[in-house]
Amino acid sequence: MNGVVLKERTGQVYEKGAGPFKLQCNLDSLPGAVSQRACVFCGSRVVLYPITDALHLIHGPIGCAVYTWDIRGALSSDRELHRFSFSTDLREKDVIFGGEKKLEAALLELIERYNPEAAFVYSTCIVGIIGDDIGAVCKRVSKKTGIKCIPVQSEGFKGNKRAGYEAACRALINLIGDGDIEGISPFSVNILGDFNLAGEIWIIKDYYRRMGIEVVSTITGDGRVKDISRAHGAKLNVVQCSGATLALAKMMKEKYGIPYIRVSYFGVDDMADALYRVADFFKDRQIMENTKALINDELNKLYPALKEFRRELAGKRAAIYVGGAFKAFSLIKAFRLLGMKVVLVGSQTGTKEDYEELEAITDPGTIIVDDSNPLELSEFLKEKKVDIFVGGVKERPIAYKLGIGFCDHNHERKEALEGFIGMYNFAKEVYSTVMSPVWRFVPRKEG
Amino acid sequence: MKQYVSTTNACKLCRPIGACLAFRGVEGAVPFLHGSQGCATYMRRYIISHFGEPIDIASSALGEKHAVFGGGPNLKQGIINVIKKYEPSLIGVATTCLTETIGDDVSMMLDEFKREFLADADSPILINTSTPSYAGTHMEGFRGATRSIVEKLAQHRLTSAEEKRVNLLPGFLSPQDIRYLKELSRDFELPLTILPDLSETLDAPILLEYPKIPAGGTPIDAIRDMGSACASIEFGRTVSDELSAALYLRERFGVQDFRIGTPIGIRESDRFFSLLEKISGKKTPSFHREERDRLIDAMVDGHKYVFGKKVVVYGEEDLVVGITSFLAEIGARPVLCATGGKSGRFKSAIKSVVDGILRDLPEIREDVDFWEIEELTRQLEPDLIMGHSKGYKISRALGIPLIRIGFPIHDRIGGQRILHIGYRGAQMLFDRVANAIIAKKQRDSDIGYGYF
Numbered sequence: 063m064n065g066v067v068l069k070e071r072t073g074q075v076y077e078k079g080a081g082p083f084k085l086q087c088n089l090d091s092l093p094g095a096v097s098q099r100a101c102v103f104c105g106s107r108v109v110l111y112p113i114t115d116a117l118h119l120i121h122g123p124i125g126c127a128v129y130t131w132d133i134r135g136a137l138s139s140d141r142e143l144h145r146f147s148f149s150t151d152l153r154e155k156d157v158i159f160g161g162e163k164k165l166e167a168a169l170l171e172l173i174e175r176y177n178p179e180a181a182f183v184y185s186t187c188i189v190g191i192i193g194d195d196i197g198a199v200c201k202r203v204s205k206k207t208g209i210k211c212i213p214v215q216s217e218g219f220k221g222n223k224r225a226g227y228e229a230a231c232r233a234l235i236n237l238i239g240d241g242d243i244e245g246i247s248p249f250s251v252n253i254l255g256d257f258n259l260a261g262e263i264w265i266i267k268d269y270y271r272r273m274g275i276e277v278v279s280t281i282t283g284d285g286r287v288k289d290i291s292r293a294h295g296a297k298l299n300v301v302q303c304s305g306a307t308l309a310l311a312k313m314m315k316e317k318y319g320i321p322y323i324r325v326s327y328f329g330v331d332d333m334a335d336a337l338y339r340v341a342d343f344f345k346d347r348q349i350m351e352n353t354k355a356l357i358n359d360e361l362n363k364l365y366p367a368l369k370e371f372r373r374e375l376a377g378k379r380a381a382i383y384v385g386g387a388f389k390a391f392s393l394i395k396a397f398r399l400l401g402m403k404v405v406l407v408g409s410q411t412g413t414k415e416d417y418e419e420l421e422a423i424t425d426p427g428t429i430i431v432d433d434s435n436p437l438e439l440s441e442f443l444k445e446k447k448v449d450i451f452v453g454g455v456k457e458r459p460i461a462y463k464l465g466i467g468f469c470d471h472n473h474e475r476k477e478a479l480e481g482f483i484g485m486y487n488f489a490k491e492v493y494s495t496v497m498s499p500v501w502r503f504v505p506r507k508e509g
Numbered sequence: 510m511k512q513y514v515s516t517t518n519a520c521k522l523c524r525p526i527g528a529c530l531a532f533r534g535v536e537g538a539v540p541f542l543h544g545s546q547g548c549a550t551y552m553r554r555y556i557i558s559h560f561g562e563p564i565d566i567a568s569s570a571l572g573e574k575h576a577v578f579g580g581g582p583n584l585k586q587g588i589i590n591v592i593k594k595y596e597p598s599l600i601g602v603a604t605t606c607l608t609e610t611i612g613d614d615v616s617m618m619l620d621e622f623k624r625e626f627l628a629d630a631d632s633p634i635l636i637n638t639s640t641p642s643y644a645g646t647h648m649e650g651f652r653g654a655t656r657s658i659v660e661k662l663a664q665h666r667l668t669s670a671e672e673k674r675v676n677l678l679p680g681f682l683s684p685q686d687i688r689y690l691k692e693l694s695r696d697f698e699l700p701l702t703i704l705p706d707l708s709e710t711l712d713a714p715i716l717l718e719y720p721k722i723p724a725g726g727t728p729i730d731a732i733r734d735m736g737s738a739c740a741s742i743e744f745g746r747t748v749s750d751e752l753s754a755a756l757y758l759r760e761r762f763g764v765q766d767f768r769i770g771t772p773i774g775i776r777e778s779d780r781f782f783s784l785l786e787k788i789s790g791k792k793t794p795s796f797h798r799e800e801r802d803r804l805i806d807a808m809v810d811g812h813k814y815v816f817g818k819k820v821v822v823y824g825e826e827d828l829v830v831g832i833t834s835f836l837a838e839i840g841a842r843p844v845l846c847a848t849g850g851k852s853g854r855f856k857s858a859i860k861s862v863v864d865g866i867l868r869d870l871p872e873i874r875e876d877v878d879f880w881e882i883e884e885l886t887r888q889l890e891p892d893l894i895m896g897h898s899k900g901y902k903i904s905r906a907l908g909i910p911l912i913r914i915g916f917p918i919h920d921r922i923g924g925q926r927i928l929h930i931g932y933r934g935a936q937m938l939f940d941r942v943a944n945a946i947i948a949k950k951q952r953d954s955d956i957g958y959g960y961f
Contacts, residue, residue: 068590091546091570093587095594101547123606123642124516125523129551131899145902151516154644157610168515187545187607188643191576219545219607220573436565437594440719455554459563464719505717 066441068095074433079426085417087432091222096435098383098456099410101218103186104130105226108473109306110182110214110233111144112136112257113285117178119148121165121196122186126218127151134473135259139284143178152188162194169203169211179287180210182233190217210287212236223385224305224411231309237287238314243295247276249344252296252320254311255303256327256480258283259473265481266327269337273352275344281307294318298343300336302326304386304409304416327480328392328488330364330399360482368399371489376401378449378496383431383439383457384471387412387420393452393471394423400489405446408434436460450496465504467495518879518899520823521849523642525603526552527650529566530681532601532636534705535658536726539567539597543584543615544605546570558919560684560711562723567591567600571607580608581618588622592633595721598729601654602637609641634729636661646850648825651681652745652752655705659754662729663736665762674734675788676741676764677701678754680771680827681916684712684925689933696797699789702731702738704754712925736762740788742781744771745827746858747850770862772930773831773938774838775804777862781931800932807936808839811943814961816840818946821886823847823896824915826855826875828929832895832914833871834862835935841942843871844889851876879903893945910945914938 067075073086091097103120107130111118114136120127127149136144150168152161169181181203183196200211214233216226251270256263263283270277278296279289299311299322311322323343325336334357341353380397382390387409394404407420408431420430429442440460443451451461454472461468469491471479477487529540529552542549549568556564567590569575569583584602591600602615615637623635638657640650655678677690687708694701709725735741741764743755748768750756755766772781778801782793818841822832826848836843846859855875863870872885883903886894894900897915904911918924928934951957 066594068594070590090572091568092590093569093583094541094567094590095570096549096565096567097546097570098550099546100550101545104547104551119515123523124519124521124646125526125548125551125606125642127516128519128522129555131518133554147518149516149519150514151519152606152643154641157606157641157643164514171513172515172517187576187605188610191607191610218547219571219576222546436563436719437721444719455557456550459557459561460719462561463563463713463716465715465717504715 066437068092071095074431075438076421076430078421078424078428078430083418083421085421085430085432087412087414087417089433091433096437097410097433098435099433100223102220102222102226102229103184103216103218105223106184106214106216106230106233107226108134108223108257109227109230109282112282113287113290114138114144115141115179115286117143117148117172117176117181118146118184119150119169119172119181120184120186121150121161121189121194122152123188124149124151126184126186134257135475136257136283136473137259137261139264140286143176148172157188157192160192160194161189162199165194165196166199166203169199170207173203173207173209178209180212180237182212182214184214184216186216187218190220210237222411227306228309231307231313234281234290234310235313235317237290238293239291239318241288241292241295243292246278246292246295248297249274249346249349250276250278250296251298251300251340252278252293253280253283254299254301254322255307256280256283257473260476260478262327262478262480262484265478265483269356269481270340272356273337273341274349275340281310294320296320298323298340300325300340302336302388304388304411305413306386326388326392328389328484329396330361330482330485331395332392333481333485364482364486367486368489371493372399372401374497375489375493378402379405379447381406381443381446381448381451383408383434383451383453385410385454387416389471390420391423396485396488399485400492404428405448406431406442408432440464450492465501465506467498467501469495513880516878518902519849520847520878520882520899521825522555522647524640524645524647524650524653525605525642526555527647527652527681528601528603528638528640528654530556530647530707531651531654531658531705532603533564533710534707534726535599535601535732536728537598537722538726539565539591539595539600539722541567541569541587541591541600541602542605543569543580543602543613544571544607548605555917556711559917559924561922561925562711562713563719564711565595576607576611579611580613584613584615584618585622588635589626597633597722599634599636601658602635603640603650603654604637605640606642609639615639634662646825648681648827648850649752652748652754656752656754656757658704658732659735659757662732663758663762664733665736666734667737674700674702674738676735676738676755676758677703678741678743679703680745680748681825682744682771683927683929684708685928686930686934689928689931693785693797693931696794697785697789697791699785699791702735703727704732704735736764738764740765740767742784743768746770746830746861747826747852747854749852749854770834770858771827771831773828774835774935775801775932776838777831777834778931778935797932800936804932804936804939807939811939812840814943814946817842818893819844819889819891820893820895821845821847821882821889821891823882823900826850826852826858828915830855830858830862831929832938833859835938836895837863837866839939839942841893842867844891845872845874845882845885847874847877847882847885849877892949893942910949912941912945
């Protein structure tokens with residue numbers, strides 16, 4: 063396995079059982095290593111994108127806007143401003159003379175055209191270099207229009223995706239605190255770090271409704287500026303995902319004293335655990351009873367169906383490579399529930415704690431990898447005789463080219479994978495790729 | 510039309526992605542972006558969603574301190590790592606807005622690097638191309654990289670094939686288009702060097718091993734021989750002189766150049782076939798003549814369905830020019846020809862391909878986005894839209910069928926298998942256009958009907 067890993071990267075690959083656990087992470091990507099990672103801008107865009115009634119204006123040359131145009135499956139129950147791709151489309155003369163005037167004109171024009179509830183202005187690599195003061199422009203336009211314009215300091219080269227999450231959180235905190243919080247229930251939460259891919263937040267909101275809990279705001283999936291402005295009125299922040307909005311939860315704790323818990327809505331155990339922990343927090347008998355009833359009800363529906371899938375899938379081998387490590391924890395448990403074995407797990411941006419947790423919950427022999435690349439991943443898939451690979455768009459052709467099944471667990475997906483129904487959808491998707499007859503015809507199986 | 514300054518839903522891509530695609534069409538090459546990591550990752554993702562193929566684009570992965578002190582060290586380390594892991598025969602380095610603006614002199618850095626590390630004769634070739642993403646579109650990136658490859662490698666070497674070898678510079682066509690060109694090369698017994706050649710590198714078969722670099726692409730030796738070819742054919746009526754590899758080969762080596770339109774539709778294909786006849790000294794093989802005859806026969810059968818139908822066309826300039834030519838020929842009425850490009854040659858190219866057929870010129874717009882295309886489409890009320898996937902939103906909003914062509918197609922399978930060129934390509938386009946119109950008519954009918 064070491065043959066394929068660049069010397070500088072050997073500390074970022076570990077096979078469980080081969081010596082004491084030590085994994086390097088949080089490093090800059092190695093030049094020339096073909097990392098699967100994106101950039102700071104990407105991190106910010108991911109987090110803020112699902113706010114559907116805000117304008118998202120990208121200040122830079124066209125590429126950054128083009129490659130992030132409506133690629134995510136974040137659904138809206140109302141306006142769909144987020145699905146546009148606005149850019150100042152900087153040209154040569156803007157780079158030479160500065161782009162502030164163009165930015166201001168663009169903001170004014172778009173605000174007039176779409177009347178958004180707020181506007182986010184994203185800075186890109188080049189803006190960081192030419193030094194346009196997007197903060198000053200935002201301030202001027204806010205004053206002129208009465209629309210809150212918020213700069214997002216997301217220059218691509220200023221760190222990795224994780225730094226982008228933080229830039230987004232620093233932008234988001236500006237939205238919170240203005241709204242009227244009168245009449246918010248004592249049993250109330252904000253949902254943080256869920257992006258409403260394939261409508262997942264609607265599933266989760268329905269669970270909270272059945273528990274008797276009010277959801278004040280969803281940050282950021284199916285997000286509304288007005289709801290987010292009232293977020294400080296909620297009693298608890300429920301944060302999911304590998305830290306995308308954790309920084310915001312911490313800021314809100316400091317500023318408004320709102321406690322937070324970290325959860326995952328993927329898989330049966332984690333989903334149930336999330337709901338129980340929220341119920342626990344409120345120490346209310348009725349809520350706890352509602353929660354128990356809800357979970358029993360859902361599991362009674364789910365288990366018979368899962369048993370069918372498990373019959374065929376048991377013993378198959380799975381590999382996981384995802385953006386954030388938190389998602390990987392739930393995936394490992396979900397595969398176990400299907401009787402499958404995880405033999406490779408990795409992420410683009412895991413932290414030390416994340417990887418320690420992964421080491422603790424995986425079986426001996428499992429490869430754990432940070433910030434991997436196509437050559438490594440393809441080698442690991444082969445070496446571990448994987449039946450199914452879970453990842454995003456960039457991982458998909460690696461699996462398919464080798465004749466291996468694949469499950470999309472990314473921001474583009476059109477199937478809801480959260481909640482109890484999500485576990486069913488996940489099992490079905492795994493089943494539909496692993497059991498496809500197509501693998502009879504690929505060279506891997508013919509040989 | 511309202512004055513506007515922002516771009517809403519662009520009808521173009523940035524310059525570096527075009528360069529990456531062109532480099533991907535050279536045998537043994539690895540595209541390398543000099544900039545921050547995000548660019549390479551985004552472009553890979555974008556290309557994957559059209560081709561369904563892996564594409565490894567390396568990056569110098571610049572961070573904050575490199576933006577201040579220069580990206581040289583990362584560029585060099587990145588190249589070393591690519592050589593170690595990919596063993597490429599060529600690395601194509603394209604710049605980004607970041608490295609263009611901080612003023613990294615990539616040519617100089619690569620020269621230094623070669624002196625320091627690449628003394629061996631079998632060391633990989635390093636080629637760089639300047640692709641500031643704030644100037645031009647992906648097509649300038651594509652053409653510019655193609656020209657950089659030719660400038661770097663083409664020589665005048667006397668070979669026995671000198672009399673007959675022809676350079677073909679097709680521009681950004683689909684792998685299926687390139688495969689068709691190879692078929693013509695065989696049928697005319699005319700050896701073609703097609704640069705770049707994406708037909709295998711971005712449409713590869715399923716494999717047993719993950720290849721470090723996908724097989725296929727224009728062989729480097731063949732590129733070296735381009736200076737001794739008997740002629741060059743370059744597709745695209747909007748290619749500027751500075752970006753034309755065919756012009757370079759004429760000026761530098763005296764290779765005769767034929768710069769013609771992308772052969773989409775009958776008349777542009779006729780021009781191409783008669784050029785092949787002229788250069789090869791062979792008549793068009795009967796099989797291809799029959800394809801032309803069958804195409805005309807089909808056009809007669811279907812002419813009433815398409816006659817007068819209004820069509821909006823958008824995309825990269827040369828493709829739009831070709832499709833417009835085809836639409837005019839079949840009796841449809843292109844009402845809007847739109848592109849995000851800005852070569853300055855788009856209008857005159859459209860005018861010349863519809864000359865003698867269209868009574869009224871379509872609206873011709875360059876440097877537009879989909880906001881403007883949508884506004885115009887609402888006014889023009891076309892029967893059909895032709896272009897890549899990004900027009901889906903308009904098509905859905907207005908209930909007008911969209912025929913997907915070009916790049917990117919990422920809401921359908923098989924973008925890489927669309928044939929746009931030649932008589933066969935025109936046949937496929939004609940069937941799709943006619944059937945889309947018939948299907949719409951059936952759908953809109955109160956009673957529905959089983960026969961035409």
